[in-house]
Amino acid sequence: MNSEPARPIRPIAIIGGTGPAGMGLALRWARAGETIIIGSRDEQRAQLAASALQRKVGKQANVSGLENGAASSAADILILTVPFEGQATLLKQLKSSITPGSVLIDATVPLASAVGGRASRPLGVWQGSAAQQAAELVPKGVSVVAAFHNLSADLLNGDDPLDCDVIVCSDDGDAGQLACELAAKIPGVRALDGGRLENARIVESVTALLIGMNIRHKGHAGIRITGLPPASYR
Amino acid sequence: MNSEPARPIRPIAIIGGTGPAGMGLALRWARAGETIIIGSRDEQRAQLAASALQRKVGKQANVSGLENGAASSAADILILTVPFEGQATLLKQLKSSITPGSVLIDATVPLASAVGGRASRPLGVWQGSAAQQAAELVPKGVSVVAAFHNLSADLLNGDDPLDCDVIVCSDDGDAGQLACELAAKIPGVRALDGGRLENARIVESVTALLIGMNIRHKGHAGIRITGLPPASYR
Numbered sequence: 178m179n180s181e182p183a184r185p186i187r188p189i190a191i192i193g194g195t196g197p198a199g200m201g202l203a204l205r206w207a208r209a210g211e212t213i214i215i216g217s218r219d220e221q222r223a224q225l226a227a228s229a230l231q232r233k234v235g236k237q238a239n240v241s242g243l244e245n246g247a248a249s250s251a252a253d254i255l256i257l258t259v260p261f262e263g264q265a266t267l268l269k270q271l272k273s274s275i276t277p278g279s280v281l282i283d284a285t286v287p288l289a290s291a292v293g294g295r296a297s298r299p300l301g302v303w304q305g306s307a308a309q310q311a312a313e314l315v316p317k318g319v320s321v322v323a324a325f326h327n328l329s330a331d332l333l334n335g336d337d338p339l340d341c342d343v344i345v346c347s348d349d350g351d352a353g354q355l356a357c358e359l360a361a362k363i364p365g366v367r368a369l370d371g372g373r374l375e376n377a378r379i380v381e382s383v384t385a386l387l388i389g390m391n392i393r394h395k396g397h398a399g400i401r402i403t404g405l406p407p408a409s410y411r
Numbered sequence: 412m413n414s415e416p417a418r419p420i421r422p423i424a425i426i427g428g429t430g431p432a433g434m435g436l437a438l439r440w441a442r443a444g445e446t447i448i449i450g451s452r453d454e455q456r457a458q459l460a461a462s463a464l465q466r467k468v469g470k471q472a473n474v475s476g477l478e479n480g481a482a483s484s485a486a487d488i489l490i491l492t493v494p495f496e497g498q499a500t501l502l503k504q505l506k507s508s509i510t511p512g513s514v515l516i517d518a519t520v521p522l523a524s525a526v527g528g529r530a531s532r533p534l535g536v537w538q539g540s541a542a543q544q545a546a547e548l549v550p551k552g553v554s555v556v557a558a559f560h561n562l563s564a565d566l567l568n569g570d571d572p573l574d575c576d577v578i579v580c581s582d583d584g585d586a587g588q589l590a591c592e593l594a595a596k597i598p599g600v601r602a603l604d605g606g607r608l609e610n611a612r613i614v615e616s617v618t619a620l621l622i623g624m625n626i627r628h629k630g631h632a633g634i635r636i637t638g639l640p641p642a643s644y645r
């Protein structure tokens with residue numbers, strides 16, 4: 178035993194984590210002392226991304242890189258940060274790798290850019306939302322949470338606190354609470370219970386609205402919910 | 412001529428204006444010096460509401476009450492604040508009363524409560540949104556703007572500044588600008604261009620999300636958009 182603080186024993190696997198959103202979340206959580214596994218289709222790419230993060234955060238960081246399936250098997254907390262066009266195929270591939278009892282936090286936004294349209298327009302998903310599509314595709318016993326849609330990837334990859342709330346939707350209260358705790362580890366972020374998973378369609382579509390504002394105004398739009406008692410935020 | 416400041420010559424007609432949202436907007440705009448016509452199915456009810464507002468704001472207020480059709484004919488700026496279940500029928504009735512060249516600002520939110528469901532769930536509207544349904548029903552030459560969905564009626568009817576942005580969606584830039592100017596007259600409100608009218612479906616559905624939060628947390632939720640340059644707000 179030495180005097181180093183204990184590492185959190187629960188790693189967080191960021192599936193499809195080499196894109197800007199995944200890398201930004203990984204950066205913020207690594208800085209907060211979480212153990213991060215970056216997942217990618219290509220193991221080498223995952224390891225390069227992990228090394229880059231390790232250099233950026235410093236030696237206290239605990240970041241590794243694995244192929245997506247291995248990353249999924251190695252963690253009970255999975256964050257899915259892939260473009261919508263890859264979400265269903267990836268989840269089908271990962272089905273045997275995700276451990277029952279895991280929590281899958283889906284940050285996928287169904288944007289029309291997935292089918293050659295504009296990123297400022299949501300796509301209608303028959304299940305209601307990308308998160309509900311995910312819920313249909315994960316193994317039994319895996320809880321799906323929708324969260325982290327409205328955070329600017331550019332700002333996540335920077336050093337300043339964000340100015341944004343994370344609205345968390347889930348049918349599993351404990352899983353939702355876990356996502357709220359992870360959100361609150363990002364400086365400047367407050368987490369808020371957005372109700373059941375069916376509400377993910379609203380939160381996902383807000384991202385399209387924010388992207389339109391970013392295009393018109395050259396910003397990095399986020400949202401804050403006002404008018405709620407302080408205890409509403411987790 | 413005397414030394415009184417000139418009254419604005421453009422009256423604002425609030426159609427279906429005796430409900431909490433209509434009365435709250437009327438209160439704030441009357442306080443800002445605008446000329447307000449409260450519209451109701453029942454002329455006497457409109458006049459009672461106007462008298463109540465007049466007493467609340469004081470003698471500088473310029474508020475009158477008319478039956479909805481007469482109110483529509485008397486103004487070029489119309490605000491529609493009715494429950495979704497009454498919107499289409501009312502607009503069909505008003506078709507001959509709305510002057511071409513008018514701006515209709517639609518604040519209708521299609522909530523499942525219109526058909527016996529929960530107010531925390533949006534209804535799907537075939538045209539895309541309540542505002543797009545309105546655009547289908549107004550006479551040719553009338554511009555439709557979607558705005559004011561996310562303001563708490565309770566807070567509008569109080570005395571404190573609000574803490575909420577109004578996201579304005581329209582296919583007519585001048586009409587959108589007018590709605591932005593009206594929004595900015597409400598203390599604490601910033602107005603923001605939300606893009607084309609098709610985006611109203613997102614802004615309308617956010618209201619359902621906020622209502623769910625109000626139910627869970629006993630608040631008066633609103634939203635703020637963060638991360639945009641100051642010039643983005645009108």
